[in-house]
Amino acid sequence: MKPDPATPDLESIKAEIRSAAAAARARAPLPRVDPAPRAQAAASDGIERERLDYDVSELTGLDHGAFVDNAYRALLKRNPDEGGAGLQLHLLMTGADKTEILGNLRWSAEGRHIGARVRRLRLRYVLAKLSRLPLVGYPVGWLLALLKLPAMLRDQRLLQAALCERASLLAMAQATLQRQLEQLEVAQRGLVAQAPHRDEQARQLAARVDAVERAGAELRTDLQAAARERADVSAAIEPLRHYVHTTHHWLTSLREGMVELEAAATREQRRADELVAALVAHEAAQESPAQAHRDWAATLAQHLPAGALVMDLGSGDGAWPAALIGQGLAVAAVDANAVLVARAQARGIHVALGDPAAVLARCADASVIALSLSATLLGDAVTAARLFDEARRAMADGAPLLLRVETGAAPAALVNDARTAAAWLQAAGFGEPRTLAAQARVAVLVHKR
Template identity: 90%
Template sequence: MNTDSPDPWLERIKAEIRDEAAAARQRTPLPRVDPPPRAQAASSSDGIERERLDYVISELTGLDHGAFVDNAYRALLKRNPDEGGAGFQLGLLMNGADKTEILGNLRWSAEGRHIGVRVRGLRLRYVLAKLSRLPLVGYPVAWLLALLKLPAMLRDQRLLQATLCERASLLAMAQATLQRQLEQLEATQRGLAAQAPHRDEQARQLAARVDAMERAGAELRTDLQAAARERADVSAAIEPLRHYVHTTHHWLTSLREGMVELEAAATREQQRADELVAALVAHEAAQESPALSHRDWAATLAQQLPAGALVMDLGSGEGTWPAALIGQGLTVAAVDANAVLVARAQARGIHVALGDPAAVLARCADASVIALSLSATLLSDAVTAARLFDEARRAMVDGAPLLLRVETGAAPAALVNDAPTAAAWLQAAGFGEPRTLAAHARVAVLVHKR
C-alpha cells in the first residue's frame, strides 16, 4: 500500500472546510445606512462660520471639555478662544457648571451681545442654570432641571434595551451557526472512525477542533446569559422610572398652568399700573402744559447738534417731548415702557416704540449714540440709576450731550425729583459739568460725556 498517495476521504474533508470558509467570507453584511450629508455654511480658512448667526442649542452641546469651549467661542464670538477666557470657562466646567451656562456667558457677554448670534432654546436653560447657583432657590431649580432631563434618560434606557436585544439576537445566530458546524464535524468524525480506523491522528486533530468550538460555544452561551441578565435588570429599572416620569409630567403640567395664571395676573397688574401712571401724566399736563418747557429744552439741545442728528430718547411718555425735538429739525428714536402712553403718542402721530428703555440702551453698540435724553422717572432706585448711567457712558460718543428731564409730579416715587439731585448723580456717574435748564416750573439738566 502506497502511504504517499492522497487519501480521498481526507481530501474531501479539507475541501468541505475550505468551501465553508470561502462561503463565510463571501456573506454580504447588512448594508449600513448613513444619514444624508448636512449642508455646511460657508466658512473662512480658519473654519469659523462668520456669516452664520442662527443655531440650535443641540448643535453646540454635542462636544465635551476643550472641544466644546473652542466650538462655543467660534460659534458665538466668531473667533478663536483666548487663553485666559478659555481657561476660565474650562474651570467652570470642571467645577460642575452646565454647558448652557458656558454658552450663556459667552452669548450675553458685551462681545456676544454686539455680535448677536441667535441660539434657539438657550435663553430659558441659561436662566435656569444661573438660578440653580443661587443660595436659596438653587436647589429646587436644580431638581427641576433634573426632572426636565428625565425624558432623555428614558430614551437612553430604551436605546440600551434595543441594543442589548440586538446583541442577544446576534449571539443566538452565532451560536446556532457554531452548533451546526459542530454537528457536521461530529458526523464527519463518526464516518472517519467507521471507514478508516487507522487514521487516529487525523481524528484526534478533528476532536481538538471540536473541543475548541465547544469552548467557544460555552463562552458564547455565557455571554448570552450575561446579556439576558443585563436585559432583565434594565427592564426592572425602566418600569418604576416610567411611572416616575408620568407622575412628573402631571406635576409639570399643573405647574405650567399655575405659571400661566401668574403671568396673566402680572399682565393685568402691569396694565393697571400703566393706566394709573398715564392718568397721573394727563392730570399734570392738564394743570400745566409741558409744551413750552419742552420747546425751550429742545432748542438748547439742537444748538449742540448738527441738523437732522439722531437723538435717543428713553422714557418718552405720550410724545410731547419727542414732538418738540422733531420741531427743532432733529431725528428721534423714542422708547417708553408704558403701553397707554405709547398709544396716546401714536394717536398724535408721534412714533414711540413700546419696550424696556434700559434694555434698548444695553443693546446699543459702544460709542454709537451721539445724543441721549433720559426721563428721571426711569431712575426708580440707586441700582437702576447706576446701571443706566454706566450704560449711557458706554454707548455715547465722547462729548455727546445727555439731557436728564426732571418733570416733578409724574413719578413721586422716583429717585431724582429736583435739579440739584440730578446734577449730583450725573457728576458722580462721571459726566461733565452739569447745566440746569429751568423753564416754566420744569427743570432739566444738560451734561456731556467726558
C-alpha cells in the same frame, strides 16, 4: 317621575340628530366616485353559471369526491357544503347509483330553482328510485338487470381482458422487484462487512452528540442567566419609568404654572402702564408741559446743528419728542409703556415700544450726538449708575444730555428734583449741570466731558 337633569333625554337628542341630518342632506349629496371601467371578470371559482344543458355521461365520468364536487357545481352552481357533500358520499359508499345522486341534486328545491337540463337522466333517476321501493323495487331491479345484461356481459369481458393485462403487468413488476431484492441482499452483505468500521464511526458520533449536548446545557444555563438579567432590568426599568412619568408630569405642571405667571405679569405690566399713563395725563391736565418742553427743546437745539438726531429714552406720550421736532431736530424715541406709546402714535409721533436701557446698550461707542433721558428710568441707584455709564459710553465727546424730571409722584422716586439730578450727573462724570426750570417741571442739561 321627574327626569334626571344630568341624564340626556334621548327623544330630544334624537330630534337634534334629525335636524343635523336634514341640514347635512340639504348641503350636498353623498360622495360618489365613478369606478374605473372593469374588464369582464372571469368567474374565479370556475363554475359555469350560464351553462344549463348537460348530458348525463358528462356528469357520471368522475368518481367519489370529484363526482360529487362536479355534480354540485353543474346542477346547483356552487361548491358543495360540508354536510351535503358528506351525505352524498355516504350514499355512494352504501351502493347508490350515480344517477340517483344526480337526480337528488337536480330535483332538490335548490336544483329545481336553477333548472339545469340533464339529458337521459330523468328515466334513470326514476328507475333508480323505483328500485329502492319495497316490493316494487325487487322486480324493477330484476328488470333493470335484465335490460342491462348485454352491457353487463360486455363489461365482464372487458373486465376479464383488463384483469389479464393487469396480471401480466403484475408478473413483470414482480420480476423487477425480485431483481431489486437480490441487489439489496448484496448491498446488505456489504454493509455487514463494514459493520466494525461503522461501530467506530457510531462511537465517534456518540462522542460528538455528547459534546453538543454539553454545549446545549451550557447554552441553556446562559439563556436562563440572560432571562434573569432581563427580568432584573425590567424590574429596574419600572421605577425609572415611573420617575420619568412623574418628572414629565411635574414639568408639565411647571410649564403651566409659568404660563399662568407670565400671563399674570403681562396683566400687571399692563395695569402699571395704564396707571403711569393716567398719572402723566393727570399732571398734563394740571399743568400743560408744552411751554416747558418748547423752552427746553430750544435750549437743547442751541447746542446742536439743525436736523441733528436726538435719542430720547422714556419718551412718554410723545409730547416731549413733538417739542424736539418742533425745533427742527430729528428724534429716535423709545418708551416701555405700551399705553403711552399708543397715545404718542395717536398724536402722530412715532415712539418705539421697548426697553430704553436695552436700546442704549445696543448703541456703538461715541455714536450718540444728543441724548434725552426721563428721570422715570432711574428706578434705583444701581439702575441709575448703569444707565449713566452706558450713556457716557455711547455719547460722543461734548454731546449734550438733558435729564427731564417731570413726574413729581413718579414711581421712580430716586431723582425727583433738580438738585438730586445734578448731583447724580456730576457723580457719573458729566460736566457742569445747568438747571432748566419751569414751575413744577425741571430739566438738567449737561455735556459729556
